[in-house]
Amino acid sequence: MRMSKLFVQTLREFPSDAEVISHKLLVRAGFIRKLTMGVYNYLPLMWRVLKKVENIVREEMDRAGAQELLMPFVQPKELWEESGRWGAYGAELMRLQDRHGREMCLGPTHEEIITSIARDGLKSYKQLPVNLYQIQSKFRDERRPRFGLLRGREFIMKDAYSFDTTQEGLDKEYKNMWNAYTKIFKRCGLETKAVQSDSGAIGGSVSHEFMVITDTDAGENDVFYCDCGYAANSNHAISNLTPAKIVGDWTKAEIVDTPETHSIEELCDFLKIEPTVIVKSLVYIVDKDPVIALIRADKNVEETKLLNAVGGQEIRIAAAGEIEDIMAVNGFNADKGFIGPKGLKEYNGKPIRFVADKTVVDMKNFVIGINIKDKHLVGGNWETDVELPSNIADIRLVEAGELCPECGKALKVTRGIEVGNIFQLGTKYSAPMNAVYTDIDGKTKPYIMGCYGIGISRTAAAAVEAHHDEFGIKWPLSIAPYHAIVIPVSTKDELQMNVAEDIYKTLVKHGVEAVIDDRDERVGVKFKDAELIGFPYIITVGKGITEGLVEFKTRENNEKSEIKPEEAAEIVITAITKLQLCE
RNA sequence: CGGGAUGUAGCGCAGCUUGGUAGCGCACUUCGCUUGGGACGAAGGGGUCGCACGUUCGAAUCGUGUCAUCCCGACCA
Numbered sequence: 322m323r324m325s326k327l328f329v330q331t332l333r334e335f336p337s338d339a340e341v342i343s344h345k346l347l348v349r350a351g352f353i354r355k356l357t358m359g360v361y362n363y364l365p366l367m368w369r370v371l372k373k374v375e376n377i378v379r380e381e382m383d384r385a386g387a388q389e390l391l392m393p394f395v396q397p398k399e400l401w402e403e404s405g406r407w408g409a410y411g412a413e414l415m416r417l418q419d420r421h422g423r424e425m426c427l428g429p430t431h432e433e434i435i436t437s438i439a440r441d442g443l444k445s446y447k448q449l450p451v452n453l454y455q456i457q458s459k460f461r462d463e464r465r466p467r468f469g470l471l472r473g474r475e476f477i478m479k480d481a482y483s484f485d486t487t488q489e490g491l492d493k494e495y496k497n498m499w500n501a502y503t504k505i506f507k508r509c510g511l512e513t514k515a516v517q518s519d520s521g522a523i524g525g526s527v528s529h530e531f532m533v534i535t536d537t538d539a540g541e542n543d544v545f546y547c548d549c550g551y552a553a554n555s556n557h558a559i560s561n562l563t564p565a566k567i568v569g570d571w572t573k574a575e576i577v578d579t580p581e582t583h584s585i586e587e588l589c590d591f592l593k594i595e596p597t598v599i600v601k602s603l604v605y606i607v608d609k610d611p612v613i614a615l616i617r618a619d620k621n622v623e624e625t626k627l628l629n630a631v632g633g634q635e636i637r638i639a640a641a642g643e644i645e646d647i648m649a650v651n652g653f654n655a656d657k658g659f660i661g662p663k664g665l666k667e668y669n670g671k672p673i674r675f676v677a678d679k680t681v682v683d684m685k686n687f688v689i690g691i692n693i694k695d696k697h698l699v700g701g702n703w704e705t706d707v708e709l710p711s712n713i714a715d716i717r718l719v720e721a722g723e724l725c726p727e728c729g730k731a732l733k734v735t736r737g738i739e740v741g742n743i744f745q746l747g748t749k750y751s752a753p754m755n756a757v758y759t760d761i762d763g764k765t766k767p768y769i770m771g772c773y774g775i776g777i778s779r780t781a782a783a784a785v786e787a788h789h790d791e792f793g794i795k796w797p798l799s800i801a802p803y804h805a806i807v808i809p810v811s812t813k814d815e816l817q818m819n820v821a822e823d824i825y826k827t828l829v830k831h832g833v834e835a836v837i838d839d840r841d842e843r844v845g846v847k848f849k850d851a852e853l854i855g856f857p858y859i860i861t862v863g864k865g866i867t868e869g870l871v872e873f874k875t876r877e878n879n880e881k882s883e884i885k886p887e888e889a890a891e892i893v894i895t896a897i898t899k900l901q902l903c904e
Numbered sequence: 905c906g907g908g909a910u911g912u913a914g915c916g917c918a919g920c921u922u923g924g925u926a927g928c929g930c931a932c933u934u935c936g937c938u939u940g941g942g943a944c945g946a947a948g949g950g951g952u953c954g955c956a957c958g959u960u961c962g963a964a965u966c967g968u969g970u971c972a973u974c975c976c977g978a979c980c981a
Contacts, residue, residue, distance in 0.1 A: 333930050333942070334916050338974050349915095358973070464905085467974090584981070603981060621980070638980060640906075657981045690981075811939050845941035863940055872940090 322803065324838040324847075328365045331850050341539040343785035344469025346794050350853045352802075359466025359474030363778075366854065369802040370781050371477060375456050377508045377799065378479045378775055380904060385501040387452040387481055392434045394458060398424035400433040403754045411634045415462045427460035432750045432772060435482040439768060440756035446486050449758060449768070450494060454481030456777060470782035471539055471738065477777040484751075484768040486760065491745055491769045495527070498773045502531050502741050505775065508903070510784055510797025513740065516544050518554040519625050520744055527745040530554055532737030533783045540736030545719050549728035556625035559715060560723035560732055562680070567617070569598040569686035571700025580695045583658035585618045588697065592688065595619070600681050600689040600701075602660050604639035604647065607631055611639065611647055611668050613660075614716055617680035623718040630676050630714035647673070653692035661690030661698070663707050675710035678717050682709070738783045739776070746770040788877075794855030795876045798900055804828075805893050806836045806856040810844045810863035820871070821862040824886050831894040832901075852876065858896075860889045 329351035338355075339345040347353045352367035363371060379389065401407035401414075407426075415427040428434070435453060443451060459478045466474050483494045499515065506513040511533050518530040532544055532554075545560070546552035553559070582588040585596050599618035604611055605627060612631050614622050628636040639647075644657040651665050665673050681687075686700045689707060703709040721734040750756065751767035760766050781800065788795040798804060805828060809821035821837055828835040836856070838847045844863070851859050861872040870883045873892065884892075 330914075330931080331942095332915055337910095337916070340975080354914095355973095588981095601981065618981095624978095637905080637978065640978095644981070660981055813939075841939090843939055843941080843943065845939090845943085847942095848940080849942050861940080865940095 322834075322836045324806070324836055324850075325840050327836060329854070331853055339469060341468045341471065341537065341786070342789055343471060343539065343782040346785055346789055346853070347469060347782065350794060350855070353470065359463060359472070361470060361473060361475075366802040367781070370796070370800050371777060373800040373802075374509055374777050374780050375477075375479070377904075378456065378505055378777065381501045381505045381508070382454050382479070382481060385452070385497055387454045387483075389455060390438075390453055391455050391457060392428070392431050392438070394428050394460075395425050396428050396431075396434060398426065400437055400754075401426065404433050404436070404750055405753060406433070409634060413461045413463060415460050428457075429459055429461040430478075430772075430774070431455070431480055432482065432746070432770075433754070436750045436754050436756045436768075436770070439482075439484050440751075440754065443484060443758055443768070446758055446760045450483060450485045450490050452481055452483040452494060452498075454479060454773070468539055468541075468782075470778045471786075472541070473778065476779060479775040479777055481773040483771040483773070485771070486758070486766070486769065488747075488769055491747075491771050495743060495745055495771055498743050498771070499529070502743065502773075502775070506531060506533075506740060506780070508799055509780055510799060511740065511780070511787060514544065514546065514552050514737065516546070516552040516554050516737070517557050518742065519556040519629065529743050530737075530739045531741035531743075533740055533787060534735050534737055535783075535786055536736060537786065538736075539783075539786050540738045542737045542739055544735050544737040545721070545732045546735070547725035547728060547730055547732055549725060549730065551725050551727045551732075553719075554737075555719060555734075556623060558719040558732075559726045560719045561726060561729065562723060565597040565619075566595055567597055567680075567684045567687075569594070569688060569700060571686050574698060574700040574702065574706045576691065576693070576696050577699050578695060579659075579697045582695075582697070583656065588658075588688070592697075592699070594688065598684065598687050600661075600684060600687050600707075602662055602690055604644050604657075604660065605636055606639050606643065607633040607636050607674075609669070610671060610674070611643070612636075612674045612676060613662055613665065614676050614678065615662060615681050615710065616678040616717060617684065620678070620680055620720075621718040622678070622716050626714070626718075627676060627716040630712060630716055631674055648692050651692070655690075655692050655694040659690045659692060659694055659696065661692055661707070662710070663689075663691050663698075665692065674712070676712045676714055676716060677710040679713060679715050680717060682713060738779070738786065740780045740783050741773075741775040743773045744771060746772055789855075790879070792849075792879075793853035796855040796857060798857045798896060801834075801855065801857050803834045803836050803856055804897055805833055805858035805860060806838055806851050806854075808838045808844070808847045808851060808859065808861045810861065812839060812841050817862045817866055820866050820886055824860060824862070824871070824890050827890045828893060831890075831897070833893055833897050835893075858893050860886075860893075862886070 331351050332349045335345045336348045354362045456479045460475050463474050485491045513531040515529045518528050520528040543555035545558040582591050596618035601618040603614045624636050647668050688699050689701050691698045722731050748767040757765040757767050807821045807825045809817045825837040857876050859874040871886050873884050873889045874881045
């Protein structure tokens, strides 16, 4: 490719609306252009990168025994009603109507469709197991898209679905996919950590996310991990706590004055106690109805865990005013600092639900709010003074320093970008959708399913997050849009141009994806663009050519050397050959 | 969903207070000059100032509404 013909427009400045580095660099270097909120054009350079990521994914999936197909982007409501997700998926599902008023949606994922395909075609145990996958655009109407390609509404995803006859078969395929994923990300130049996670809207029991570890805001997930190998997303992490004082010093229950104690900190200061003897009551709104969570006051609630404990789609902390309103409806006139479970019965005409975190179960002689302004109950105990909710669950947010549930050492925390995930679905879709096969015993049974996703566009963006410097992107060779660029310093210099053309032709002839910067630009412009775009190899043909030397630079470490043109070509050709052998 | 801000040429911005018919840098076209780190000079092309309504002789500028985009918060009883 000749740079003069390459469709790319690099910008002198970063776009004003980009926040994270991958977004800034991909726009500035001319890879992507925003069309509308969370939706991007993939320009030629980006498309080359995406196709390379896709091909790595394709190769490893095929090697792992999966088969590629392609399902429609638009899906009918009926299938989603069969699985029960038309109502359950929430606002992220982009719904639309056709001219006949039939309801459809844009596919955010394809469990329903693949299950319908399977039940039509997989009738016998003899046809199983099977793993089917596709690579296509997905659409999720995110409440707040951001970070460019890292969280768009439309994005490219590889989604695979496996069908087995037994849990053992699923376990084996799950491990098979785990291994394939590890290889895929490694080939894309990314170090990933597989972490346990919540299974979210997809459903199922066991699931892991593949995280690119980062220390920037681009990593939207907190990952807790331990040297022993334990690693989990914050929405799923568990930990053991070091022993703490959970029995208060009061010998009998009594109501005491606690004026102006609107926070746990103020309450502790006033009563001269540790928060570990206080039961904290937090109000959440789950699908419009309040849920009150009880937890030891030095700990915090993990919203996804709480949501799982009560069931529902959307959860948020109650806003100012709502808490007072809930108390008022139940005949109390206090502000939020004094809320407690006792006496709160109903709201919106429905009984209020309570969830107790495991941390409060063994607490004794504790402090708790009783919905009376400027007063708390001290020396309280379950059953005698306050009813312990029947719904007891782990709804606690783990913190760094707490103890690993597997080995007991202190947990550490980092941020991660989720580039892939694997789920064990079991019969979550096959059972309700009546997707069954006939087993060896003549009985019909639902498939045991698994699903496996990789964010193709997110993986590419994560690669930029992981590989860049102050000059631009440093693409890993395996997914770079082009492997090398040849830069003649002066296009007017016949010798320089001839040598540059020779090197370029040699590279192309040997299968290297190369660009020659034949533009009549000053060399500074060419260098800036080459570094911004992130060519792994930069060969500069300049004055040194009179001595028979060119400058050879690897973008990875920005190391330069003066070598002969044939040597430069040889190094690149060897690297590409080696890359192809690894495939 | 709340809170804050911004919409003027492909990108980055000024002009708005105090209304008078749109400007700067980059990018683009042509010519000259230049060629080892985003040169310089000259001449050009490109914008119904997000949209709608209103006030006015006259609106990018004032008012109302609307749409879009970005940031922040979803932090804790």
